[in-house]
Amino acid sequence: MSVVVGWLDEYFWGAMVILRVFGVAVVMAVLFGLIGAAAKLSRSRIAKGLASTYTVIFRGTPELLVLLIIYFGSAVTLTSLAQALDPEVQFVDIPPFWAGALAIALVVGAYMTETFRGAFLGVDHGQIEAARALGLSTLQTFVYVRIPQMWRLALPNFGNHMLSLMKDTALISVIGLEEIVFVAEIAITVTVKPFTMYFVVALIYLAITTAITGAVAGLEKYANRHLERAR
């Protein structure tokens, strides 16, 4: 275990990188999920069709493949665009950080679309009618009536999606993001202790996912506090 100590600072910075990817990706995934759910619940057939296509594609394709399409696809596109402007350019890509965050957010956003859709449907329709009767606009109803009531219903599944999102960040090492799997790879070339180094990675992930599970459980308790009193 003493070999690990010298690498702890590297692991720490690697962990910071995955936490940052996670933070960015959660925000994007929630946005995709909300837009997708709104489209699925809208009356427009085009919006419904687009949202269904989105969920079918991103729930049925391996995360790794989505990541590779986005990273290498955008690299090819951007490089050819850049070469059209300046023939000297060799290679242009989206930084792995952003390509990775976008890819995992697209996948998890597709799952969140379904979760949010179910949660919106779980809010009593009388609430929306009451809001309309009080003269709230559609946007006000959405922000002040529907969202505060749906997030409680969405939480258990949302927690699971956060865990998948966290674990998906490990994939981004494949396109060269310098996070903890990458740190382990470097450490192994020096120390030749592959088990120890990858085991540390697993422990870091386990610690983070445990923290997420705890946080979600706390949020659930907070969200359901009005039910506790009623008992």
Added chain:
Amino acid sequence: MSFDVALIVNSIPKMLDGLELTLELLLLSSAIGLFLAVGTLLMRISGLWFLAWPAMLYIYVFRGTPILVQIFVIYYGLPQFELIRESVLWPVLREPFGCCVVALSLNAGAYVSEILRGGVLGVDRGLHEAGKALGLSAPQRFIYVTTPIAIRLAIPAYSNDFISMLKATALASTVTLMDMTGVARTIVAKTFAPYEIFIAAALIYLSMTWVIQRGFGLYERYMSRYVKE
């Protein structure tokens, strides 16, 4: 840059060669995983702490870490120990295929045991009592009353997990295996046409997902044939 449809059509047969390995990984790991899941489930609901705790620890560890890291720990990590290199398991753990099957099976075992537990807990207590009243022993009640209903209740979640497993087999390409994603990555490295090749691979995965969903949907309907609306 252009989008070459002919390249998609040409690359699909090559990728179907990788499909065989993908299916082997999927079916083998799911079968072993199901076996592990039933064992873990029985340990968890046994009511004996020295069986239940290890089962919970196993589930906790495998659900809390990325599959990619599990594959790396097993494939790159285990050979660090002389004990492993001299054990009977070495012929399995020496090959990337064996390591992927081990990692994916252990993963499936952890997830599926939770799904099965949900199914078992969903069985109406009254049925249990009815079984008792009819004089069935505890193992008989579990096999003839709880199990068939628990399976039906667990199908939708299991179907989702099976699809996750299919998606997880793509990770085998990170340890040099030539599954469908592995083949696609090799072709991209040669042609540098990521859109065409990766989208072709995605299309094959999507059609497999569709088949799996349909299949489990039909099975669920068959298992629910006695359920009245």
